[in-house]
Amino acid sequence: MSGLVVIGASYAGIQAALTAxxxxxxxxxxxxADEHALxxxxxxxxxxxxRGEIDAQGFLMHDEAVFAxxxxxxxxxxxxxxxxxxxxxxxxxxxxxLDFDKLVIATGSRARKIAVRxxxxxxxxxxxxxxxxxDLKARLGEAGEIVIxxxxxxxxxxxxxxxxxxxxxxxxxxxxxxxxxxxxxxxxRFLLDTHTRxxxxxxxxxAVSAMIGDGGRVTAVELDGSIRLGADLVVVGIGGIANDALxxxxxxxxxxxxxxxxxxxxxxxxxxxxxxxASHYSRFAEGWIKLESVQHAQDQGRAVGLAIADSHxxxxxxxxxxxxxxxxxxxxxxxxxxxxxMVIRGAIEAGRFSVFNYRQGKLVAVDSINNPADQMVxxxxxxxxxxxxxGQAADSSCDLRSLLKPGRKAVA
Amino acid sequence: MTWHHLCAAAKLSEGEPLGFRVGERRVALxxxxxxxxxxxxxxxxxxxxxxxxxxxxHVIECPLHGAMFDVRDGKCRSSAYKDIEAFKVEIHxxxxxxxxxxxxxxxxxxxxxxxxxx
Ligand SMILES: Cc1cc2nc3c(=O)[nH]c(=O)nc-3n(C[C@H](O)[C@H](O)[C@H](O)COP(=O)(O)OP(=O)(O)OC[C@H]3O[C@@H](n4cnc5c(N)ncnc54)[C@H](O)[C@@H]3O)c2cc1C
Numbered sequence: 001m002s003g004l005v006v007i008g009a010s011y012a013g014i015q016a017a018l019t020a021x022x023x024x025x026x027x028x029x030x031x032x033a034d035e036h037a038l039x040x041x042x043x044x045x046x047x048x049x050x051r052g053e054i055d056a057q058g059f060l061m062h063d064e065a066v067f068a069x070x071x072x073x074x075x076x077x078x079x080x081x082x083x084x085x086x087x088x089x090x091x092x093x094x095x096x097x098l099d100f101d102k103l104v105i106a107t108g109s110r111a112r113k114i115a116v117r118x119x120x121x122x123x124x125x126x127x128x129x130x131x132x133x134x135d136l137k138a139r140l141g142e143a144g145e146i147v148i149x150x151x152x153x154x155x156x157x158x159x160x161x162x163x164x165x166x167x168x169x170x171x172x173x174x175x176x177x178x179x180x181x182x183x184x185x186x187x188x189r190f191l192l193d194t195h196t197r198x199x200x201x202x203x204x205x206x207a208v209s210a211m212i213g214d215g216g217r218v219t220a221v222e223l224d225g226s227i228r229l230g231a232d233l234v235v236v237g238i239g240g241i242a243n244d245a246l247x248x249x250x251x252x253x254x255x256x257x258x259x260x261x262x263x264x265x266x267x268x269x270x271x272x273x274x275x276x277x278a279s280h281y282s283r284f285a286e287g288w289i290k291l292e293s294v295q296h297a298q299d300q301g302r303a304v305g306l307a308i309a310d311s312h313x314x315x316x317x318x319x320x321x322x323x324x325x326x327x328x329x330x331x332x333x334x335x336x337x338x339x340x341x342m343v344i345r346g347a348i349e350a351g352r353f354s355v356f357n358y359r360q361g362k363l364v365a366v367d368s369i370n371n372p373a374d375q376m377v378x379x380x381x382x383x384x385x386x387x388x389x390x391g392q393a394a395d396s397s398c399d400l401r402s403l404l405k406p407g408r409k410a411v412a
Numbered sequence: 413m414t415w416h417h418l419c420a421a422a423k424l425s426e427g428e429p430l431g432f433r434v435g436e437r438r439v440a441l442x443x444x445x446x447x448x449x450x451x452x453x454x455x456x457x458x459x460x461x462x463x464x465x466x467x468x469x470h471v472i473e474c475p476l477h478g479a480m481f482d483v484r485d486g487k488c489r490s491s492a493y494k495d496i497e498a499f500k501v502e503i504h505x506x507x508x509x510x511x512x513x514x515x516x517x518x519x520x521x522x523x524x525x526x527x528x529x530x
Contacts, residue, residue: 011492014491014492015490015491015492017491018491019491039492041457041492061491061492061493062494294477294492295478298490298491298492301491302489302490302491320478322476322477322478329476331476372460372464372475372476373464373475375475376465376466376473376475377466379478380466380468
């Protein structure tokens with residue numbers, strides 16, 4: 001059996017497989033994943049699922065019948081251990097070999113591990129898969145004091161969920177503000193206020209020096225070599241690492257992710273990559289980037305699926321990300337790398353505002369709190385390369401939608 | 413299958429979807445050119461109202477997570493999300509009616525459903 005083989009059954013892999021089918025790819029399609037669960041949505045793992053508000057059936061991507069209907073064979077619970085690009089064959093952990101004409105590497109990312117003394121104690125957890133989430137949820141039920149290492153998206157979402165469940169939560173962040181690399185200072189401040197009000201304590205500029213345990217179980221986190229913070233449960237959220245080991249071993253070019261072009265093609269004909277594991281050149285960042293978001297994995301997966309079915313459509317979506325913390329919706333559109341000017345639109349006090357980031361006079365990214373309407377307009381502005389002036393951006397009464405219509409000035 | 417009156421066609425304008433409650437259901441109406449389309453108003457992915465989303469051509473974008481649906485058939489552009497239901501629409505004497513399944517359980521609220529857009 002040959003045809004298309006996809007490694008990874010999440011957003012990028014499933015999108016690539018289904019799109020290839022819809023676009024007319026007629027050869028066999030096999031999707032292989034080391035996880036045992038049917039393809040599911042990952043964002044709820046730190047949100048509703050962790051809080052026990054939905055069960056695992058509630059966020060599957062599709063019923064099994066959808067895959068069968070599209071003639072896509074899912075091989076769950078199998079790990080790919082090698083890609084032989086010369087032979088056009090992959091090897092599974094159980095020794096099975098599978099031939100391919102086309103291969104999609106959609107292996108995503110894994111949680112970065114913390115390298116301090118005591119890191120392997122029981123009760124030091126990570127969150128990436130539904131198995132991790134189920135384990136964390138069970139532990140959360142018994143824990144009182146939770147220490148979260150890393151004030152990134154996953155850490156902050158787990159903090160929100162744990163606080164909502166009535167736990168005492170402390171977040172340890174090495175930088176001087178929350179989400180430093182992803183959002184503007186005004187949004188960081190707003191998030192900090194929200195977390196503080198919900199009872200979450202955040203310690204900045206602090207590094208974890210060790211985990212302290214008793215009988216193999218974590219009991220405290222040691223900070224800066226001296227302070228001890230009691231903990232029944234430690235959740236580490238210090239970023240993701242691209243799962244590119246298979247690609248590296250196969251000799252594919254990797255540089256902070258598997259290097260691909262605008263159709264998700266690697267340098268090796270017939271081999272593609274998409275999603276968290278891939279690195280691509282983005283006109284929105286004006287550089288090579290590796291994105292970790294649902295939107296990116298889906299849209300790049302779609303470009304790959306189309307390329308496989310020989311109907312090429314370049315991946316050119318504006319990057320988008322969302323995060324739910326406490327009762328607020330944070331959304332980010334664009335890429336703020338090297339931005340040099342920020343303009344606030346809306347009322348921070350009212351809890352509904354956006355920060356417009358400019359790079360050399362060009363609008364490149366907008367972070368919003370509780371303001372999906374701004375996000376939807378701005379995505380189109382950025383895609384079209386239209387920049388409202390900073391004055392228009394700051395003026396909430398200026399209808400930015402009118403800028404989208406060609407030949408029209410913004411209506412004040 | 414029952415037809416439900418929603419509103420006057422004149423109430424709809426291009427690019428401004430409207431949301432309605434019909435019994436337990438929420439329905440969104442969209443005007444594209446001279447045509448009117450109706451779908452589920454609730455996104456298949458998470459609770460968000462599509463009528464507060466962005467309509468471009470025949471595609472409605474969910475305000476929260478960017479899922480995109482074709483208003484003609486409810487099909488989702490992203491493979492990870494389920495499609496939504498699209499309903500038949502008819503316009504009689506300038507009034508918009510949609511056909512919803514499920515029969516008796518569905519009763520239009522009041523005179524033509526509550527407009528839930530701010
Ligand atoms: C807790 C959590 C919350 C998140 N919340 C948000 C959010 O709110 N918004 C947002 O935009 N993004 C969010 N993300 C990020 C988003 O989920 C990822 O960007 C997205 O899942 C990437 O999709 P992917 O298909 O590239 O890879 P992944 O989802 O990482 O899937 C890759 C799959 O491949 C499998 N795999 C890897 N190697 C092998 C192998 N050798 N053999 C077989 N299988 C293999 C993996 O086990 C995994 O199942 C969140 C992520 C997490 C973990």
